[in-house]
Amino acid sequence: MRLLLLLDYQHLTDRHSHLRQGGADPVVDVAVVQTSELGDRSYIAHDGHVAIVVDPQRDLDRLQAVLNERGLRCAMVLETHIHNDYVSGGLQLAHQHNAPYAVNAADEVAFERHGVADGDELSVGGMRVRVVATPGHTDTHLAFVISGGPGPAAVFTGGCLLYGSVGRTDLVDPARTEELTRAQYRSAHRLVDLLDDDAGIFPTHGFGSFCSAGSRSGGEDSTVGQEKARNDAFTATNEDTFVAQLVAGLTAHPAYYAYMGARNRAGAGPVDLSTPQQVSPTELRERISAGEWVVDLRDRTAYAAEHLVGTISIALSQQFATYLGWLIPWGMPLTLIGETPQQITDAQRQLVRIGIDRPDGAATGKLRNLADGVATRSYRRITFAGLAAAQQAGEALTLLDVRRADERALGAIPVSVHIPLHCLLDRLGDVPPGPLAVHCASGFRAGIAASLLDRAGHDVVHIDDEYAVAVTSGQATG
Template structure:
């Protein structure tokens, strides 16, 4: 058979800050932590002429719906999931110390509790090269996975387990072992200051990782717990979906909705989400719709804010926008929108009233204040961001709390800001929908700090 060479192909899901991996020897492949839209992974297999012979899951994920069960079914491959996980499907149960083989590749299972109780790492070897270690939400680039998702009351307990798991891996593996985490590229499953980047080794992490450079366990735990921020509400649904086992996705075009039906759905209080950029939305939009621009953070914030299970209709400039939005949504467990409408806004309005609101920069805010305009500045950043500085006199309601706290929103003209303008655009649309007079501050908060309008 000759010398086995183990190669790793990365399939990145930048919208959620995660990675999946295809590990192979040129013929057979092991897929680690697959996302749910499997066509991307299948394309990698096809391009390289590989057969998927095993699927590995490092943990029951909270930030996305796994495609692992479906991929294993499609390829008649074993689906390796921790034997201790309470799941509703048949799997190849594995535990600490188990060894698996696929062709010339060898897989060692290592228990690494912390991010979850039953978290596993997989060490894959074959041939003369360094080991490839798939660390899921344990050892990330520069930091570790958060430890408050299982039970907030157990955050410190699991943070201590996380510290010990990372040190166990560092002690067990050679410095040249290559590390391949699932989280840490923008995912809210990360904690601390992840370093990103394309690759890392155990040796590199010993010089920069929060868990490996802290002077002791107590210091690490205190820093981790203090640094935890809010995370998306849809995580509560995703973990349960993964334990149940998700089926195939349907990315076919949803039902097209007429202008009259759009108006009816808006009047009924359903979520009708406009995917166009926030500039176009502010200029003109259908009254009662919600602006969440299609982009890197689209699914995260829609999933965070939408009342789970409410009917969802998408408005896009083109059918491709709808298709792209659907792909992002199935990854977090929103399987099918209830309809879509595409085309020019005036055609979709079909004579119905449209609305708009002003967009300004922080310089525009300063000018309005100097002119004596009556206004209220509303900061929709998270608590941890607010702690570093604020616009003096501003009101603070984080975006993810806004729908629950509409009664706390002051009356009068609201000038809404965040850190970059994106979240403020979403908040502006929600407040406009609720009948408030809105001005969207579409600018970088750093500009306000530099100009002296804000602290931080």
């Protein structure tokens, strides 16, 4: 079997993996389309002529580029589960190619699909697909074992069996977490019992996704044999130990997850990445005054130096959509500010994946032009060394830690106040008065928090530094 990895949307490279057996030409190849911003992967399994696409992301142009480059026809689309962390492009891809869309027959969906269940076998070109029920991450989760010739099989495990860990089990219903964790353990064991050790494992989650739980062993590829040796589901001494460890390690997950399942069951329409309505400086001020979200995509350094009063800083980065989707009141009108039209387009691509289909407007260009004579605002950025100097000089600063609770449990600055970023908007009344110095683990989340606090009228200082520096200097534990 040959593994092809598509990184950063554009560069497709061939490489021979350890999954290839005996020097023979493989019958089934796998191309990987990576969505690093969400920590997810989509897959194209093919026999050189026809393709099976597994768990496609919604911006289908990336997948279509791979199909075109390889001269492949999409003959089937497989969905391992109804996703919580992104809107699937499966229905639209199936429509575009007039291909069957295989979804668990037990899922209640509002569209026609090819219903499949445990034990079903499908044939696509020179490939055979076996359907395996793997409940745990969701009740109706499936894995797909694809084979085609003498080489090892490929198993597409979705959110069941990841590299070193498994998918989280608290998304369906927190009250059922233990029940689903036990199901996850049994599904993982059942799955590997059906496969040879050289079978390749291709998970959808687990590359930084909040859908993963447990250890983060990572890596670019893996086999059943490797996972038996390192995966939490197999290294735990027994089921009870596995359940206790996984449940204890579950952390907060993005709020937009609550909306993704319903959107996927309804079936998402096509993506529109065309340029949104351009907003004038006057309209920007009106939207800000109305309490709408006007999000500045520039980097946090530029934002701290100068920004429009009432805007929110979420820099266009790997984590942009995750944190915007986590924090914005769902359905709130959204306007984007960028330095260039390309920034707006790149932000749109990230947002459609989590179901924010169209921004309500955009403004691009130099900030002075967008301000149009109206006063702007700034706040200080300092390091932990700068914080120590300010404190020694007698400056009264209340330290605000916006990391998650699981991060703070490992160490903290003793005198700091703790309000996680994802709780901040609901707990603005708990924010202490007076000047605030805001920190996180790297400076990214603290930048978002500083902008939200600045928007709420607080006097803020952004600690733009690595928390590890504070530990090394003795300012923090952990």
